[in-house]
Amino acid sequence: MSEESPIVTVIDDDESVRESIQGLLETAALRVEAFTSPREYLQARRKDDPSCIILDVRMPGSSGLDFQREMAAAGLQAPIIFITGYADVHMSVQAMKAGAVEFLTKPYRDQDLLEAVLAAIEKDRQRRTDKRALDDIQRRFEALTSRERQVMALTVSGLQTKQIAGAAGISEVTVRVHRREIMRKMNARSLADLVKMGEALRSRGVLLAPETSFDE
Structure with a gap:
């Protein structure tokens, strides 16, 4: 068997x-x-x-x-x-x-x-x-840079590009660049898909709060 x-x-x-x-x-x-x-x-x-x-x-x-x-x-x-x-x-x-x-x-x-x-x-x-699916999402999230984790946290919290730029102290263009990389690394097909991943990570207790030091 x-x-x-x-x-x-x-x-x-x-x-x-x-x-x-x-x-x-x-x-x-x-x-x-x-x-x-x-x-x-x-x-x-x-x-x-x-x-x-x-x-x-x-x-x-x-x-x-x-x-x-x-x-x-x-x-x-x-x-x-x-x-x-x-x-x-x-x-x-x-x-x-x-x-x-x-x-x-x-x-x-x-x-x-x-x-x-x-x-x-x-x-x-x-x-x-x-x-297994959540383990995979967490592995991808942990592979993001600190800045990308911050941008993802702000994004899945419902903030717009301009608000994210202001909160992170970066330009809107940089936000868009980071978000494209986040979508690729997380294998998210849409923003809604990324938000669901963020909710799943929060349910596991993975910290998604914005960070204060970053690896660009």
């Missing part, structure tokens, strides 16, 4: 549940890794492939919700599908608000679990695609 094929992680302290879910998912040609606890999962060496986690809510020690919070704090972003033997609306709401893909109460239909797994894997694929 391809190394790029998705991995479904099952974390449940009940061996019969682990085996049942693994058997079901393998009939759908999915790779499955099973663990008895969140600790065992964290200690394992994980492949960087599209993935999701099927997680029991109630386990010895920390709960599935506790582990969901630990994952978020550690920056682990695999989508989670919760399963539980106890219907608990408050717990379900908590899990979904924290980003869970699904919260299934036993006995659940096999088809419901399969559909949740496929949705979770697609969500993770999209997240990974978006991250």
Whole structure:
């Protein structure tokens, strides 16, 4: 099976549940890794492939919700599908608000679990695609000179050429020259495209404020 094929992680302290879910998912040609606890999962060496986690809510020690919070704090972003033997609306709401893909109460239909797994894997694929695209935008932004980063910041803030020239202390002609270079280096097809890139960089916390020293 391809190394790029998705991995479904099952974390449940009940061996019969682990085996049942693994058997079901393998009939759908999915790779499955099973663990008895969140600790065992964290200690394992994980492949960087599209993935999701099927997680029991109630386990010895920390709960599935506790582990969901630990994952978020550690920056682990695999989508989670919760399963539980106890219907608990408050717990379900908590899990979904924290980003869970699904919260299934036993006995659940096999088809419901399969559909949740496929949705979770697609969500993770999209997240990974978006991250690669944003990584590429950030690499291009970091390749700009300090002056170009300043002009880009002012441009995506909505300022006109004359305003940018005044703010940066350069001529309007120089602004246009820098902007052409920025568009080329950022691979932006239009000003609107450049603005979207700026918004994406801000969402990541990349500093786009005008700088005070420049490499011409």
